[in-house]
Amino acid sequence: VDFMEKYHSDFKENFSTCKSPQAMLGSLAKTYFAEKKEIDPKKLFMVSIMPCTAKKFEIARSAEMYSSGVQDVDVSLTTRELARMIKQAGIDFTNLPDEDPDHLLGDYTGAATIFGVTGGVMEAALRTAYEYVTGGKLASVEFENVRGLNGVKEGAVTVGAHEVRIAVAHGLKNVEYVLNKIRTAKAHGDPLPYHFVEV
Known part of the structure; x- marks a missing residue:
């Protein structure tokens, strides 16, 4: 969005008004999920793992990213950063047991x-x-x-x-x-x- 606003603002009227998936989930986690589980949104820390460094800018770019009254996504790590952290921690992903996904917000x-x-x-x-x-x-x-x-x-x-x-x-x-x-x-x-x- 930042790139488009800076270099292709003539297309601004055509931008999607939807947040990105990471921002949507952050907003849901700190509003719907927090309310459902009776958790103060200020006590939740939302981390997204994304392939794009632009997501780091996105998480704090406007008031829309604070729909819960606090920042919806607190930190955005790139997949490379996560891979580096996993390697530094000595975690062998290939030998981890399989697990079913959590159903935090219901079925997917x-x-x-x-x-x-x-x-x-x-x-x-x-x-x-x-x-x-x-x-x-x-x-x-x-x-x-x-x-x-x-x-x-x-x-x-x-x-x-x-x-x-x-x-x-x-x-x-x-x-x-x-x-x-x-x-x-x-x-x-x-x-x-x-x-x-x-x-």
């Missing part, structure tokens, strides 16, 4: 599982929209790599009577390609190449 869905992969948030949103519009289940979301670009995938999904064109840009350097394609279409009065873009 398959959509939650794919949130952590590139394009996962988009796929989860498309699956939800598809089911809402059609009443059915979306079989799959197929992406094609853009020739010459390792970090951009495109695709299309038919939702009811509408074709939804999508793109996923992995990493900020690949955002330029996607945004320039949209700008070019706008400048020529052509239909937009994408309805939904995930970065």
